[in-house]
Structures are given as C-alpha cells and as structure tokens.
Amino acid sequence: MLNRRCNKIESLLIEYLEGSLTIDNSKLVEEHIINCSSCNNVYQDCKLTFEVLKKESSYSIPQNYFSNLPALIQNKISTKKIKFTFPIFSFRFSESIAAIFVIGLIPGLYFLLNDSNFEINNNQFNSEAITEVELNENHYSINLNNEYYFTEKDKTVESKLYLQILIPKDSHKEEMALELNDVILDYLLNDLKTKSEYEYIASVY
Amino acid sequence: MSAQDDSELIKQFLAGDEKAFNLLVYRYQERVYWLVRRIVVDHDSANDVVQDVFIKVHSSLKGFKGESSLYTWLYRIALNFSFNELRKRKIRQSFSIEQDEIDIESEDESPEKFVISNEYKKIIEEAIKTLPEKQRKVFILRYYEEMPFNEISKLLKTSVGGLKANYFHALKKIGKYVKSKM
Numbered sequence: 567m568l569n570r571r572c573n574k575i576e577s578l579l580i581e582y583l584e585g586s587l588t589i590d591n592s593k594l595v596e597e598h599i600i601n602c603s604s605c606n607n608v609y610q611d612c613k614l615t616f617e618v619l620k621k622e623s624s625y626s627i628p629q630n631y632f633s634n635l636p637a638l639i640q641n642k643i644s645t646k647k648i649k650f651t652f653p654i655f656s657f658r659f660s661e662s663i664a665a666i667f668v669i670g671l672i673p674g675l676y677f678l679l680n681d682s683n684f685e686i687n688n689n690q691f692n693s694e695a696i697t698e699v700e701l702n703e704n705h706y707s708i709n710l711n712n713e714y715y716f717t718e719k720d721k722t723v724e725s726k727l728y729l730q731i732l733i734p735k736d737s738h739k740e741e742m743a744l745e746l747n748d749v750i751l752d753y754l755l756n757d758l759k760t761k762s763e764y765e766y767i768a769s770v771y
Numbered sequence: 772m773s774a775q776d777d778s779e780l781i782k783q784f785l786a787g788d789e790k791a792f793n794l795l796v797y798r799y800q801e802r803v804y805w806l807v808r809r810i811v812v813d814h815d816s817a818n819d820v821v822q823d824v825f826i827k828v829h830s831s832l833k834g835f836k837g838e839s840s841l842y843t844w845l846y847r848i849a850l851n852f853s854f855n856e857l858r859k860r861k862i863r864q865s866f867s868i869e870q871d872e873i874d875i876e877s878e879d880e881s882p883e884k885f886v887i888s889n890e891y892k893k894i895i896e897e898a899i900k901t902l903p904e905k906q907r908k909v910f911i912l913r914y915y916e917e918m919p920f921n922e923i924s925k926l927l928k929t930s931v932g933g934l935k936a937n938y939f940h941a942l943k944k945i946g947k948y949v950k951s952k953m
Binding site: 576577579580583608610611612613614615616618619621622623625626627628631632635636638639640642643 | 789793796797800801804808814818821822825826829889891892894895914935938939942943945946947949950
C-alpha cells in the first residue's frame with residue numbers, strides 16, 4: 567500500500583533513473599525500494615522502459631532528405647499561391663458556419679461546374695482526401711480535400727475540391743463510406759437538391 | 772558572420788524576403804521532423820506533416836506575436852498536426868483502406884542486432900500508442916527531445932508537477948507493456 571514515503575520516492579524516481587538526483591536523495595530512493603515491494607515494482611517497470619529505449623534502433627530517412635526539404639516546402643507554397651487564381655472559399659469550419667454558408671456556396675459552385683469551359687476528368691473518391699474529422703454531438707463532421715483535374719479551354723488544370731460533410735453519428739461505418747461516395751458523386755453530377763438530409767460545403771480552387 | 776536570430780529572420784520574411792523563411796526552415800526542419808516522426812512513425816506521413824507545418828508557419832507568421840519563442844510555437848503546431856494525422860489515420864482505418872505501416876530499414880547493423888533492436892522499436896512504438904495523448908506528448912518531448920520540464924510546461928501550458936506525473940505514468944505503462952511482451 568502506498569504511503570507518504572512512497573509518494574515522495576515516486577516523485578524522485580524520474581530524476582533517479584535519469585541520473586540527475588543528488589547523492590543523498592539517491593540513497594533515500596535506494597533504501598526505500600529495497601524494502602518496499604510496491605515501489606520496487608514501479609522502479610523495475612520504469613527501469614525496463616529506459617533499458618529497452620536504449621536498445622531500440624533509430625529510424626532511417628532517405629538520403630539528402632533535409633537538403634531537399636526546404637525546396638519541397640517552397641515549391642508547395644508557390645503552387646498554393648498559383649492555385650489561388652481560382653475562386654476560393656476557404657473556411658475553418660464549425661457547424662454553425664457550415665449552416666450559414668451552405669446556402670450561398672452551392673449555387674455558386676453549381677454555376678462554376680456547369681460552366682462549359684470546365685470538365686471534370688477525375689471523379690474518383692480518394693480516402694486520402696479526408697483531412698479532418700470531428701465527432702460532434704449528433705454527427706461526424708468530415709472535411710475532404712480531394713484533387714481533381716479540370717479541363718479548361720483544352721488546358722488541363724490540376725485543382726482541388728474541398729467538401730465538408732456532416733453525417734449523422736448513428737450511421738454505420740459502411741453506410742458512412744457509401745454516403746461519402748454518394749455525396750461526392752452527387753456533387754460532381756450537380757444533383758444537389760436530392761440530398762437534403764446532408765449539409766455540405768464545397769469550395770474549388 | 773553571426774547567425775541571425777529568429778526575430779530578425781521573421782522581420783525580414785514579413786518584409787517580403789522568402790530567403791529568410793528558408794533559413795528558418797533550415798534551422799528547425801530536423802527538430803520538427805524528429806518530433807513528428809516519433810509521433811506518426813512512418814517517414815511518408817512525417818514528411819507530409821512537416822511540410823504542412825512549415826506551410827502553416829509561412830501563412831501564419833504575420834500573426835505570430837512573439838509571446839513564446841518561435842521554437843515553442845513551431846513545436847505546438849507540429850504536435851497538433853501530428854495528432855491530427857493520427858486521428859485521420861484512425862478514420863481511414865475505420866474505412867478499411869489502409870493499415871498502420873511502419874517502415875523500418877536496415878542500416879549498418881549486423882542482421883541479428885538489427886532484428887533485435889527493431890523488435891524493441893516495435894514494442895516501444897506499440898507501447899507508446901497505448902498512452903493517452905497527453906502522456907504521449909510529454910513522453911516524446913521529454914525522452915526523445917530531451918526537453919526540460921519547464922519548457923514542456925510552456926509548450927503544453929501545464930504545470931511542471933503535472934508533467935512529471937504524466938511522464939512518470941508513461942514510463943510505468945511502457946514498462947508494463949514491454950514486460951508483457953517479453
């Protein structure tokens with residue numbers, strides 16, 4: 567059973583194991599763990615952790631990774647800037663914001679995607695597209711960020727589609743996957759009126 | 772030439788000098804990468820998260836008030852992004868689309884030593900996964916990043932006493948897990 571002395575020893579154990587405890591306090595710990603089986607067990611567990619940590623192998627990384635990383639980041643930043651030439655609606659979503667903006671955005675997107683200059687070449691749902699999932703009181707709020715290819719006046723433009731979908735919490739997992747697909751396909755087919763049970767926001771840039 | 776401090780580089784960047792931002796990336800990329808890698812484990816995810824962290828920093832530096840050091844701010848973003856990545860992974864797994872992958876590659880060790888140390892690594896990774904988020908953060912920052920408790924305290928906005936308790940519980944749990952696997 568833990569007593570006050572045990573609590574005191576526990577508070578010293580980390581520094582003891584890290585080797586940063588004073589000699590006097592180290593003696594205190596050693597004397598106690600010899601006589602207290604409970605603290606001795608805790609000490610053995612922590613000691614084992616340090617021993618195994620010392621033996622674990624290090625991670626490997628590709629050669630020249632750190633030399634190339636800044637350029638990769640700059641490249642992504644520049645790409646992002648170029649993509650902003652498309653209309654953009656970017657939100658840090660919350661349920662209330664979603665409810666406010668959904669009405670205004672959809673017609674705009676409908677118009678955008680119905681524009682004869684645009685044609686979607688890739689409408690495959692990609693699970694990698696899920697960027698954020700929050701479980702709220704009554705639903706999952708799922709943010710998607712999917713890459714699409716648009717053809718604009720014979721020029722293929724890589725673009726991205728943002729969607730936020732609110733799916734009832736009690737949906738079964740398989741149903742959720744199907745619903746995600748349905749919502750995206752509906753969105754791509756511009757058939758937005760039939761899905762009144764869902765709320766979703768989309769943006770393209 | 773002495774190295775410019777972070778605040779000078781931030782000023783230059785905000786005045787339009789992209790090279791100053793690159794210098795900040797060079798300065799912090801390794802520390803951020805290893806922190807992220809310890810959390811998300813595989814290199815590809817770590818690479819994505821690290822890039823996202825710096826892109827976020829690039830777009831948010833204007834709002835950086837300098838109340839904490841840039842390093843603390845960066846670590847906070849990196850921690851949030853890394854744990855978000857884990858949450859996303861959990862959801863993707865619930866759609867049965869991807870498995871947890873751990874990329875372990877051999878380097879200069881003998882095959883036997885490599886197998887043993889990788890076995891330890893695997894057990895430690897599994898053990899770390901069983902920790903609650905807070906304990907996991909504290910453990911990684913303290914053990915792998917060797918960060919003093921007072922710095923972790925600023926980063927996670929938790930008292931040093933509370934952090935020590937978290938670290939202690941994490942060590943105990945990992946030890947118990949390791950014992951059960953050996």
